[in-house]
Amino acid sequence: MTSPLLSRRHFLKVSGTGLGALAVAACASTKGEIDPKASRRVIVVGGGWGGATAAKYVRLADPSIEVVLLEPNGRFVSCPFSNLVLSGQRAIGSLTFGYGGLREYGVKLRQETAAAIEPDARRVRVGDGYLGYDRLIVAPGVDFLLDQVEGLAGAQDTVLHAWKAGPQTVELGRQLRAMPDGGVFVLTIPPVAYRCPPGPYERICQVAWYLKAQKPKSKLIVLDANPNIVSKAALFREAWKAYPNIDYRGSNKVVKVDPATREVTTELGERVKYDAINLIPPQRAGAIAVQADLVAADKRWCEVDHVTYESVKHRTVHVVGDATTGLPVPKSGTMANAMGKICANAVASLMNGRPAPEVPPVNTCYSWVSDREAIAVVNAYKIDGGKVVQVEQKLSPAQSTLYARHAEGWAKSIWADILGAVAGVLLVVGVAATPAAAGPLLDKPGYAKAVTCSACHGTAGNSRSDAVPIVAGVDPAYFKKAIEDYASGKRLSAEMEPFAKQVKILGVDEIAAYFAAQPREPTPVHVDRGAAERGRAVAAQCANCHGAEGQGDPAKLVPRIAGQPAGYIRNQLMLFKAEKRSPGDEPLTKMKAILKPMLEGTLDDVAAYYASLR
Numbered sequence: 116m117t118s119p120l121l122s123r124r125h126f127l128k129v130s131g132t133g134l135g136a137l138a139v140a141a142c143a144s145t146k147g148e149i150d151p152k153a154s155r156r157v158i159v160v161g162g163g164w165g166g167a168t169a170a171k172y173v174r175l176a177d178p179s180i181e182v183v184l185l186e187p188n189g190r191f192v193s194c195p196f197s198n199l200v201l202s203g204q205r206a207i208g209s210l211t212f213g214y215g216g217l218r219e220y221g222v223k224l225r226q227e228t229a230a231a232i233e234p235d236a237r238r239v240r241v242g243d244g245y246l247g248y249d250r251l252i253v254a255p256g257v258d259f260l261l262d263q264v265e266g267l268a269g270a271q272d273t274v275l276h277a278w279k280a281g282p283q284t285v286e287l288g289r290q291l292r293a294m295p296d297g298g299v300f301v302l303t304i305p306p307v308a309y310r311c312p313p314g315p316y317e318r319i320c321q322v323a324w325y326l327k328a329q330k331p332k333s334k335l336i337v338l339d340a341n342p343n344i345v346s347k348a349a350l351f352r353e354a355w356k357a358y359p360n361i362d363y364r365g366s367n368k369v370v371k372v373d374p375a376t377r378e379v380t381t382e383l384g385e386r387v388k389y390d391a392i393n394l395i396p397p398q399r400a401g402a403i404a405v406q407a408d409l410v411a412a413d414k415r416w417c418e419v420d421h422v423t424y425e426s427v428k429h430r431t432v433h434v435v436g437d438a439t440t441g442l443p444v445p446k447s448g449t450m451a452n453a454m455g456k457i458c459a460n461a462v463a464s465l466m467n468g469r470p471a472p473e474v475p476p477v478n479t480c481y482s483w484v485s486d487r488e489a490i491a492v493v494n495a496y497k498i499d500g501g502k503v504v505q506v507e508q509k510l511s512p513a514q515s516t517l518y519a520r521h522a523e524g525w526a527k528s529i530w531a532d533i534l535g536a537v538a539g540v541l542l543v544v545g546v547a548a549t550p551a552a553a554g555p556l557l558d559k560p561g562y563a564k565a566v567t568c569s570a571c572h573g574t575a576g577n578s579r580s581d582a583v584p585i586v587a588g589v590d591p592a593y594f595k596k597a598i599e600d601y602a603s604g605k606r607l608s609a610e611m612e613p614f615a616k617q618v619k620i621l622g623v624d625e626i627a628a629y630f631a632a633q634p635r636e637p638t639p640v641h642v643d644r645g646a647a648e649r650g651r652a653v654a655a656q657c658a659n660c661h662g663a664e665g666q667g668d669p670a671k672l673v674p675r676i677a678g679q680p681a682g683y684i685r686n687q688l689m690l691f692k693a694e695k696r697s698p699g700d701e702p703l704t705k706m707k708a709i710l711k712p713m714l715e716g717t718l719d720d721v722a723a724y725y726a727s728l729r
Contacts (some may be wrong), residue, residue, distance in 0.1 A: 146244030155180050155466055158239055158248040160229045160403060162186030162214060163535050164448045165436030166254030168455030168533045169462075172566070173252075174220040175574070176463035176557040184217065184244060185239065187228040191534060194311065194447045195481075196526055197280035201288045202321040204486050210280060216535030232407035236428035247380045250462050252424075253409065253417075254436045254455070255401025257446075262406040263397045265371040273374050276395050278310060282370045291325065292660035297332040298390030299450040301379060303369045305397040306340040308416070310437045310446045313346035313492070315339075315395060320351070322393075324485050335361050336387060338379065340368035346445070347482060347492050347510060354484035354514055356629045369394065400438035409434055416440030421503045423471045424458040433458050442503045444494065449479045449570055451531055463557050472563035475617065479571070479610060481522035487518075489519040495613035497620045506620065507613040520682065521610065524582025529570045531579050561629025564621045568614075575633040581682035588635030590669040591627040598623050607694060637678030644725045650724030653717055656709050665725045677728035684722035693719070 159170040162184055170184040190213045199205040214224055231240040232253070238245040259276060261268040277287040294300060300322055304315040319337055326333045335358075342365045344351050347419060355361050371380040372394060379387050379394070399415035401406075409417045409426050416432040418427045418441045426432045433457050436451035444450050453476035461471035475496035481489045491511040496503050511518050556562045565576075568586070572578050576587035586594065600606035601615035618626055654665075661667055665677030690696035692710040698702050710718070 149244040159184045159252045161254035163453040165451035169252045169459045170222045172456045172459035177555045183223045192280040194280045198318045202325040239538045252433045255404040257398040259396040270374045294391040296330040301389035301392045303394045304339040309398045316351045320484040337363045338367040342366045350490040423461040477567045488514040489522045495617040511609045524580035530581040561625040565626045576630045577636040581680045584683045586630045591631045594627040636729035638680040646720045646723035647727040650720035681722040681726035688718045
């Protein structure tokens with residue numbers, strides 16, 4: 116019997132006749148070609164983290180290529196940060212965005228489902244017609260193997276996975292709140308591979324935090340199919356010390372659920388009662404990937420070329436995001452975003468008769484372990500012999516509010532990077548509004564190598580986040596010094612150290628030159644005018660080095676700080692003050708002496724003043 120599945124974008128119950136229906140759709144068209152191609156066309160199937168990113172970045176790489184995005188949902192809902200909805204720290208609306216920003220890049224949006232893919236004919240079935248393409252990018256997300264847990268297929272309305280952010284997330288939060296104090300919440304984790312390796316363990320933290328605060332007599336039982344925590348294990352173990360209500364049980368794969376008796380059964384035969392349950396099923400690539408024969412021999416995941424993300428089975432079809440396999444990378448949001456950009460540049464290059472740039476992906480993943488603190492893991496890679504190879508993995512030293520602020524900054528930056536706009540603010544107005552006028556970005560030296568930096572630093576290095584610095588227009592010598600300091604550990608940063616090493620491998624001179632050539636846009640983040648006025652007088656002490664208007668002095672490697680985000684400036688001032696940035700650096704002795712007696716409120720004012728400068 117074919118496995119019943121639940122799609123990440125819509126409920127898709129596929130039986131033996133379900134996949135057959137997809138096949139019939141490929142033969143039963145009555146409309147023919149819906150929108151005949153007038154020029155070169157790329158179709159993107161799926162508007163998640165990888166697909167939406169790819170659609171936007173193909174247009175940036177070469178605006179002469181028509182891009183059509185097929186996505187049945189009218190709104191994008193972020194899975195990262197959705198665990199905070201369960202604990203009541205966020206509302207689902209704060210994670211929900213429209214796709215309208217992509218239109219500013221010239222992406223053609225069709226709110227429709229891709230019914231089938233015909234790689235040999237280079238067309239996608241939509242309804243009872245089809246769309247032709249030159250190249251296809253598939254971002255199918257994941258489906259859930261419901262039949263691997265007995266009783267789950269018939270209990271989808273009450274036994275929730277909430278592994279696709281949206282209505283199930285909200286409903287699971289309601290079930291958690293409705294649970295009696297003294298009740299048992301059971302959370303199950305599937306065997307690897309699954310979407311977002313640390314996600315279940317972050318969810319454990321959020322549920323445990325909520326129960327500790329609101330239902331202190333309750334208990335959280337975790338049934339993990341894996342023998343141990345599969346990501347950030349030591350950091351999660353440390354965080355769980357604050358939650359004695361957690362009962363973690365490794366090597367406990369759930370094979371049956373009975374909603375009538377509120378009971379699950381493990382493969383060891385143990386029966387566990389629950390008052391509320393979050394059952395995350397095993398997963399595989401979305402059904403459209405199975406239909407198109409993009410999956411490997413395991414019938415679960417799609418094997419791809421490590422440089423172009425072309426399917427190893429169909430070379431004009433590219434696959435990005437959680438559905439891929441064979442690369443030594445996690446199934447994460449940042450990874451899907453990186454794949455989308457790298458794949459977009461590869462597609463544009465191949466369509467112009469050029470070799471695809473050999474650019475490795477990057478990964479940053481934050482996990483919230485309480486209402487105020489987060490932890491992080493960062494992975495850097497290189498391309499070696501046509502294959503992605505990990506250069507380094509770095510973990511945050513501990514949980515802290517600092518990484519929580521970094522997480523917030525990352526989220527705002529990457530949402531804008533994917534969608535082109537967040538809360539009505541275009542990511543980079545000059546490029547986004549007129550991509551054709553900007554010309555192919557792929558022609559700009561260093562662009563392809565620097566493209567993965569945009570997840571945090573924004574397109575062309577213009578950060579839209581309060582926590583992440585603007586690198587557009589940065590003097591090349593200062594940029595290279597910063598990269599060297601991060602890579603050597605002289606400038607401490609769990610996030611930047613691996614990436615700096617990756618930049619050095621790719622070629623720091625070329626990347627530095629690219630960012631130096633980009634027009635700099637001051638931070639769009641709101642600045643308190645009263646704080647800025649107070650900071651003006653205090654900042655007079657900084658003028659000797661940074662200039663009267665914060666313009667810096669490239670000859671002395673003094674950076675321009677005018678227009679940088681206030682949150683970033685404040686954080687750097689705090690690090691200097693605490694002797695945690697460039698310790699023992701003689702040229703900075705005077706600056707640190709000035710900062711030493713300043714109160715945190717004064718540092719806030721100074722940061723606001725420099726951020727307000729234009």
